[in-house]
Amino acid sequence: MANKIPRVAVREQDPVVRATNFEEVCYGYNAEEAALEASRCLNCKNPRCVAACPVNIRIPEFIHHITEGDMRAAADTIHFDSSLPSICGRVCPQESQCEGSCVLGIKGEAVAIGKLERYVGDWALEHSAEVEATPTIIPNGKRVAVVGSGPAGLACASDLAKMGYQVDVFEALHRLGGVLSYGIPEFRLPKERVVAREINEVKRLGVRFETDVIIGRTMTIDSLLDKEGYEAVFVGSGAGLPRFMGIEGENLNGVLSANEFLTRVNLMGAWDPKHSDTPVYVGRKVVVVGGGNVAMDAVRTAKRLGAEAVIVYRRGEAELPARKEEVHHAKEEGIEFRMLTNPTRILGSEDGWVTGINCVEMELGEPDASGRRSPQEKVGSDFTIDCDVVIMALGTSPNPLIASTTSGLNINRRGCIEADEMGTTSRAGIFAGGDAVTGAATVILAMGAGRKAAKAIDEYIRSK
Ligand SMILES: Cc1cc2nc3c(=O)[nH]c(=O)nc-3n(C[C@H](O)[C@H](O)[C@H](O)COP(=O)(O)OP(=O)(O)OC[C@H]3O[C@@H](n4cnc5c(N)ncnc54)[C@H](O)[C@@H]3O)c2cc1C
Numbered sequence: 001m002a003n004k005i006p007r008v009a010v011r012e013q014d015p016v017v018r019a020t021n022f023e024e025v026c027y028g029y030n031a032e033e034a035a036l037e038a039s040r041c042l043n044c045k046n047p048r049c050v051a052a053c054p055v056n057i058r059i060p061e062f063i064h065h066i067t068e069g070d071m072r073a074a075a076d077t078i079h080f081d082s083s084l085p086s087i088c089g090r091v092c093p094q095e096s097q098c099e100g101s102c103v104l105g106i107k108g109e110a111v112a113i114g115k116l117e118r119y120v121g122d123w124a125l126e127h128s129a130e131v132e133a134t135p136t137i138i139p140n141g142k143r144v145a146v147v148g149s150g151p152a153g154l155a156c157a158s159d160l161a162k163m164g165y166q167v168d169v170f171e172a173l174h175r176l177g178g179v180l181s182y183g184i185p186e187f188r189l190p191k192e193r194v195v196a197r198e199i200n201e202v203k204r205l206g207v208r209f210e211t212d213v214i215i216g217r218t219m220t221i222d223s224l225l226d227k228e229g230y231e232a233v234f235v236g237s238g239a240g241l242p243r244f245m246g247i248e249g250e251n252l253n254g255v256l257s258a259n260e261f262l263t264r265v266n267l268m269g270a271w272d273p274k275h276s277d278t279p280v281y282v283g284r285k286v287v288v289v290g291g292g293n294v295a296m297d298a299v300r301t302a303k304r305l306g307a308e309a310v311i312v313y314r315r316g317e318a319e320l321p322a323r324k325e326e327v328h329h330a331k332e333e334g335i336e337f338r339m340l341t342n343p344t345r346i347l348g349s350e351d352g353w354v355t356g357i358n359c360v361e362m363e364l365g366e367p368d369a370s371g372r373r374s375p376q377e378k379v380g381s382d383f384t385i386d387c388d389v390v391i392m393a394l395g396t397s398p399n400p401l402i403a404s405t406t407s408g409l410n411i412n413r414r415g416c417i418e419a420d421e422m423g424t425t426s427r428a429g430i431f432a433g434g435d436a437v438t439g440a441a442t443v444i445l446a447m448g449a450g451r452k453a454a455k456a457i458d459e460y461i462r463s464k
Pocket residue numbers: 091092093147148149150151152153170171172173176177178179180183184213214215216236237238239240262293294297323399401402433434435436440441442443444446
């Protein structure tokens with residue numbers, strides 16, 4: 001019986017060794033392991049995993065192709081709904097999506113759908129030349145501009161290029177990929193082996209990329225539409241503006257946002273101090289405030305740079321929003337977790353450097369609007385954690401630059417661009433999707449939004 005086979009464990013780097021390097025933690029399945037794991041799928045008539053996937057990948061179908069050894073069909077099946085399987089297989093929160101709905105998970109262990117998706121995605125990247133001879137594209141002579149090269153922009157550009165549009169992507173940073181490049185660290189998502197190859201697939205379709213172009217400064221969206229001859233613009237500019245707590249001491253040297261810390265390390269090479277022009281100070285002990293994926297990435301990066309690294313989170317372990325796998329990996333690597341703990345003040349030396357962080361203990365009360373039990377302060381529970389660096393990982397919102405330089409583009413109270421399900425905004429010809437619309441969310445949602453917007457842009461241009 002397929003479901004009597006235990007879930008095939010995935011091979012990983014030893015925690016003690018990996019806590020000192022930036023190589024990928026998880027090795028993924030080999031062909032035999034993937035085939036065995038795939039054989040566990042019950043191929044349900046009414047697959048709940050498909051309904052729970054934000055882009056409805058036909059999961060039992062691609063898994064069935066793996067059992068038959070037909071990798072090309074497996075890859076084609078996934079690619080029908082997802083343009084970034086190698087990436088999503090690595091970073092999607094599967095436990096709350098596809099795997100969280102797998103019937104095998106009710107009494108035992110869910111099928112390792114994410115690891116199988118990664119296996120197929122990696123296979124497709126390695127065999128891209130033979131799998132997808134560059135599709136025959138019939139140019140339609142129309143041009144579309146895309147702002148931002150994160151998953152939303154890449155997915156939108158790729159689908160539009162396949163439809164025959166000339167797509168130009170404008171990226172503010174000097175490297176492409178958005179959070180995939182500057183946020184998520186190498187040990188979770190290899191840049192050359194995975195991200196760069198996925199981007200190369202988009203380039204193969206004829207999409208052109210221009211880096212170091214800040215839309216809203218170098219050019220505006222209005223000028224792209226009115227002067228540069230683009231028929232439409234897709235805004236996938238993400239949510240890169242970090243939040244802080246507003247507590248005393250946040251201006252001290254040694255306090256930084258997780259975005260700045262991770263960008264310095266991932267994009268500017270600060271993990272390699274001998275060859276980097278932009279070092280990063282980690283000191284002896286780093287406290288990271290927050291409990292999401294960003295916090296886990298920051299704290300595990302600090303550990304790899306040699307610091308004692310601590311997570312401070314105001315709710316309990318059950319409420320941690322990070323992927324379970326990241327929390328598990330962080331613990332294995334020796335990260336200290338201070339749950340139900342909330343910072344109240346950052347302490348500094350006379351010359352303005354962080355020396356510690358004052359916190360209070362919390363207890364959980366009734367569920368709040370988010371459905372999670374809200375933390376309440378325990379009176380008189382103040383204490384101090386000595387540290388040299390405090391990293392704030394409290395969430396991000398969209399940068400206001402695009403909205404403030406584009407006439408008639410509405411934003412909501414949270415600073416996100418207002419757009420419907422298909423990415424249509426308040427301005428004709430301007431479409432938006434991903435974190436710029438939802439606020440900080442996930443790779444798969446951004447990718448899905450980019451693809452939906454590509455359809456809407458095509459309809460819009462055809463109907464002009
Ligand atoms: C550290 C970290 C870890 C994460 N971990 C996970 C995870 O494990 N799983 C998961 O699913 N999600 C994770 N996320 C969230 C996920 O990465 C995002 O939801 C996703 O990348 C959003 O995609 P996007 O294309 O909308 O925006 P982004 O990836 O942010 O890309 C936007 C791009 O637009 C560019 N840009 C912005 N403004 C302009 C401008 N004015 N002109 C030109 N270019 C501009 C930016 O430089 C950037 O390259 C993580 C996020 C972070 C920060």
